[in-house]
Amino acid sequence: MTRNAFKYCPMCCTELTTRNENGVARPTCPKCGFVHYRNPSPAAGAVIFDNGRILLVRRAHEPYVGKWTIPAGFMEWTESPEETTVREILEETNLKIGLDGLFHVYSGDDDPRTRAVLILYFATCTGGSLRAGDDAAEARWFSESDLPADDEIAFESHRLALRKLRTEYPERFKT
Ligand SMILES: [Zn+2]
Known part of the structure; x- marks a missing residue:
C-alpha cells in the first residue's frame, strides 16, 4: 500500500529509509530524524x-x-x-x-x-x-x-x- 507514503523527507528532501517501531514500518529520515507517522x-x-x-x-x-x-x-x-x-x-x-x-x-x-x-x-x-x-x-x-x-x-x-x-x-x- 502506497497511499500517503512519502519517498523523500518532507523536511529536508533526503530519501527516507524504513525503521521498524514495535512491528510498524515507519519511513524515517536518516539525515534529520523525521519520522512519518502515517495516520488515517x-x-x-x-x-x-x-x-x-x-x-x-x-x-x-x-x-x-x-x-x-x-x-x-x-x-x-x-x-x-x-x-x-x-x-x-x-x-x-x-x-x-x-x-x-x-x-x-x-x-x-x-x-x-x-x-x-x-x-x-x-x-x-x-x-x-x-x-x-x-x-x-x-x-x-x-x-x-x-x-x-x-x-x-x-x-x-x-x-x-x-x-x-x-x-x-x-x-x-x-x-
Ligand atoms: Zn529529513
Whole structure:
C-alpha cells in the first residue's frame, strides 16, 4: 500500500529509509530524524432528515464521481469535527444545520487517497435553501423507497451508514 507514503523527507528532501517501531514500518529520515507517522484522515458529516427523507449529495469529483454520499468532508487542520460538519453541509448543500448528537463512526479503506475515519452526526436543518455547491454536483432529499442502490453510493462507510439508519432508525424515514 502506497497511499500517503512519502519517498523523500518532507523536511529536508533526503530519501527516507524504513525503521521498524514495535512491528510498524515507519519511513524515517536518516539525515534529520523525521519520522512519518502515517495516520488515517478524519472526515465528518451529517445525517439530516426532513419529513421522512434523508439528504444526500452526488459527487462532482473523483473518486467515485457521480455517486451519492451522505454530505461530509475531510477535517481541516484547525477544525473540530462539529465545525467540519457545519461547514461541509453549508458548502455542499447551502443549508444551515444544528447538530443533534453523534450517529456513528466508521473506518474506511476504499478511498484511493487515504484511509478515512468518518464521523457522522445527526443534524437538523435550521435555515438556507437547498442548492448543490463545492464538491457536490447535486443535492436532494430521498425517501426510503427511492434511495440509490448500493452501487450508486460512494464508499462502503456510507453504504453501511444508510443500512444502519434503515434497520435501526426506521422511524426517521416515516413522514
Ligand atoms: Zn529529513
